[in-house]
Amino acid sequence: MSYPDPAYGPPQPERPRRLRRGLLTVALAALVPGALLGWVAYEAAGSSGGDPERAAAPPSAGGPAQPKESPPPSSGSPDRDGGRPSTPASSTPSSSAPAVSGPLKGKVVVIDPGHNPGNFRHTAEINRKVDVGTHVKECDTTGTATNDGYTEARFTLDLAHRLRALLEAQGATVKLTHDNGSPPWGPCVDERARIGNAARADAAVSLHADGSAPGNRGFHVILPGAVHAGAADTRPIVAASRELGERIAGNLVRATGQGPSNYIGNGTGLVTRKDLGGLNLSTVPKVFVECGNMRDSKDAALLTSGDWRQKAAEGISEGIVEFLKS
Template sequence: MSYTGPEFDPPQSHRPRSRRVLTVALAALVPGALLGWGVYAAVGGPGDGDGPDRAGGARPSPVPSSSRPAASADDAKTPTGASPSATAGKPSASPSTSAPAASGPLKGKVVVIDPGHNPGNFQHPSQINRRVNIGTNWKECDTTGTSTNAGWPEAKFTLDVAHRLRTLLERQGATVKLTQDGDRPYGPCVDERARIGNEARADAAVSIHADGSGAGNRGFHVILPGAVHAGAADTRAIVAPSADLGERIAGNFVRVTGSAPSNYIGGGTGLVTREDLGGLNLSTVPKVFIECGNMRDSKDAALLTSGAWRQKAAQGISEGIVSFLRG
């Protein structure tokens, strides 16, 4: 999958974190955030829909495009219990890594960006449906992700934002590694995505997604790892730094994009803690997921498919990472 670039604007057709109110985090981290949130509400904030909790509810079936099947739930969305099955082989591909920057405030820092899913996943159902061990249980290797009602896939959105984010972080001097760069036929599996960040000894890792909830469900949320200690999973050492990273990303995302926190999950904080995601459970470095918006809501989809807004999304995530790494 190639980088579509800023000019690509297609036509449009669970746990809440206990009492960490986003406004408090914003007051400490980004004083201008509440203003951005207020602007969002004034020009068309979250709808009145009181839809299901995407971290625990059923997902509506997306409308497929002519070139890909309907998308399914994924590791950053609906939790699933599973039993192990036989292990199949994985494609081999080296994650894309930028050259170390000569200078900048993040010189010497390593950031791993994990663009959720892969545009080719739907062509490899047996490989992405096989189960992998995420510590607490077994889960699908990966999924196809969701799409807009017009059929624009989440996997293209995530890779586009990842490229923009990489450019911004490299300008700050960081060494950036992507878990995939459209350079492999499918995947990687969720356990490999975590392993890439671990082996890179990343100072921060962020997995980029967009949600697939019901119409009327709007806004972003950042998923933080819960305290898990089971099997190969032990997140206890990364819970606190990951929470710090996630709060800083959420605050800057509001300020830069003007988007409000999710109106259907997270209790209005924009922060959700989960213990069922392999990409978090198996991480040994500070890591969060961000669901940048809901692709199945027409208003959110209009933002997600806008190149200008995706640049703002990347900027908000970048500024959150920079704030975290600089302390």
């Protein structure tokens, strides 16, 4: 079942500041390599935040899993281990750093950070309906958040930055569907699929966190079912997407020590869906990763940890690498 939409709006990732000329430029230039080395540090199950692109989860006996229309959190949203914020990436969704030599040279990966920190300011835009092949649904939603206000949009963007760094280090060309406030809201779920299609991605991964009931824990990976309706035809990508999802699930367990979801997927960590526009409209192998349940205190403690996010990024990256090299 779908959960109600909270309207959270965290601060945008900090934009790079312009360096002054002269001695300040030299001093900062000397510090940058060390900062970047320190940064390459890390951080996937139900229908959270009323998200039209999420998995269904059992209802809580105590009522709705999430509050409605909560105010945007302050800039003090928790990151409990004091982990560094993710580094701002390119200002356009489709751009990427030049690929380096490595085992993934020539491979293209599209990372889709679920939601957008600016969505709460653009409710009319994200509530408009778009065609996802089998039906119409909302363009996007605000996503969910922990009880302490750490938002899903902030989580997915940080995880995307960590994942991108790991994949680019192996030579892949990595494109994000949105980044650093560009665009200021969305993109819509249909456009997110088109970005991966236009890039002719060898793999596409949409990152999320769930908003299920307390006690529901663990990650799951959502796979596309066989759909052939309207503009949707997933039949050519079903098998490859399953392989991608299986490899990511296995490596997430290994890297994080976190087990698969205890409330969806029958303990496999894998769920097949036929109603998600981001999957239905994809023409390239694609999965959604629900990294954990933000409404469970134990899962929330993991999701708000920079060290854990780095482990999650490593597990997802290794799953993608295995898939691309198979």
